[in-house]
Amino acid sequence: MRYVSLNEVLYDALEQGYAVPQFNINGYIWLEAIMESVKELNLPVIIGVTDRNVERLGGYQFIKDLVDLLYDRYDVQTPVVLHLDHGQTIDNCKAAIDAGFSSVMYDGSHESFETNVQNSKAVVEYAHQHGVSVEGEIGGIGGIEDGMVGGIEFADPEESQALVEQAELDALAPALGSVHGEYQGAPDLQFATMKKIQDMLNIPLVLHGASGLSKEDIRKAISYGHVKINFNTELNIAWSRALQDVFVNHPSIYDPSTILPVAKLGIKTMIEKKYRLCNLIK
Numbered sequence: 668m669r670y671v672s673l674n675e676v677l678y679d680a681l682e683q684g685y686a687v688p689q690f691n692i693n694g695y696i697w698l699e700a701i702m703e704s705v706k707e708l709n710l711p712v713i714i715g716v717t718d719r720n721v722e723r724l725g726g727y728q729f730i731k732d733l734v735d736l737l738y739d740r741y742d743v744q745t746p747v748v749l750h751l752d753h754g755q756t757i758d759n760c761k762a763a764i765d766a767g768f769s770s771v772m773y774d775g776s777h778e779s780f781e782t783n784v785q786n787s788k789a790v791v792e793y794a795h796q797h798g799v800s801v802e803g804e805i806g807g808i809g810g811i812e813d814g815m816v817g818g819i820e821f822a823d824p825e826e827s828q829a830l831v832e833q834a835e836l837d838a839l840a841p842a843l844g845s846v847h848g849e850y851q852g853a854p855d856l857q858f859a860t861m862k863k864i865q866d867m868l869n870i871p872l873v874l875h876g877a878s879g880l881s882k883e884d885i886r887k888a889i890s891y892g893h894v895k896i897n898f899n900t901e902l903n904i905a906w907s908r909a910l911q912d913v914f915v916n917h918p919s920i921y922d923p924s925t926i927l928p929v930a931k932l933g934i935k936t937m938i939e940k941k942y943r944l945c946n947l948i949k
């Protein structure tokens with residue numbers, strides 16, 4: 668199998684004090700930018716595909732096959748995790764696994780605690796039979812993602828532990844104040860609860876909503892066990908700013924072979940910046 672599960676990259680990160688970034692894809696150019704960066708920088712990566720975007724991007728199998736083609740085109744030699752982000756249902760997680768994803772997130776944060784445990788457990792049972800890792804979520808990560816708006820609901824340490832133990836999760840995203848999309852006001856992460864959860868659990872933690880967080884917050888979260896860090900919004904902002912710059916400052920340009928590389932470079936520059944934040948480039 669070309670792709671590895673979270674377990675094969677996150678335990679080294681825990682030992683060595685860095686995080687593996689998840690970069691979400693929103694179209695072909697994101698994928699090209701990620702694969703090119705991974706090859707040039709010789710670093711591991713988690714490619715995130717938000718479940719709500721899957722249909723728009725062509726379906727689970729189409730996405731997996733496209734990632735395969737780019738993996739071969741760039742002759743990638745470093746570990747790559749192909750991960751379903753915010754899997755909405757058990758069936759969707761199974762469909763991603765059947766298509767060849769090496770990791771899935773089941774997001775049961777909108778369900779009751781009991782249903783979250785039950786559904787996460789069903790996903791884990793199926794995933795582990797296929798060597799696929801599972802990330803769960805507890806509490807509610809607030810903000811805007813793909814047009815959906817939600818409020819923050821902080822994770823409870825005892826519930827976090829119960830969910831991980833009962834469902835046998837490989838990684839957990841506890842909602843502790845980070846939000847998807849752009850921050851309105853200063854971010855306020857609950858580091859005391861984060862430390863408590865780290866001390867109670869023996870698995871890697873995941874930081875969602877990392878776009879817009881300071882270096883200090885990110886490094887502190889890494890030291891509290893958050894070794895998978897998700898970036899989506901800032902890659903999209905980099906893409907959009909690069910395009911705006913071309914269209915506003917050079918309105919006569921229309922040749923895609925001139926415009927598209929600028930957008931790709933915008934994304935790649937942001938990717939490199941995030942690798943530095945994650946402590947993977949000194």
Ligand code: 13P
Nearest residue numbers: 848875876877878899900
């Ligand atoms: P941002 O919106 O902060 O980039 O977060 C992305 C994320 O957490 C995807 O799951």
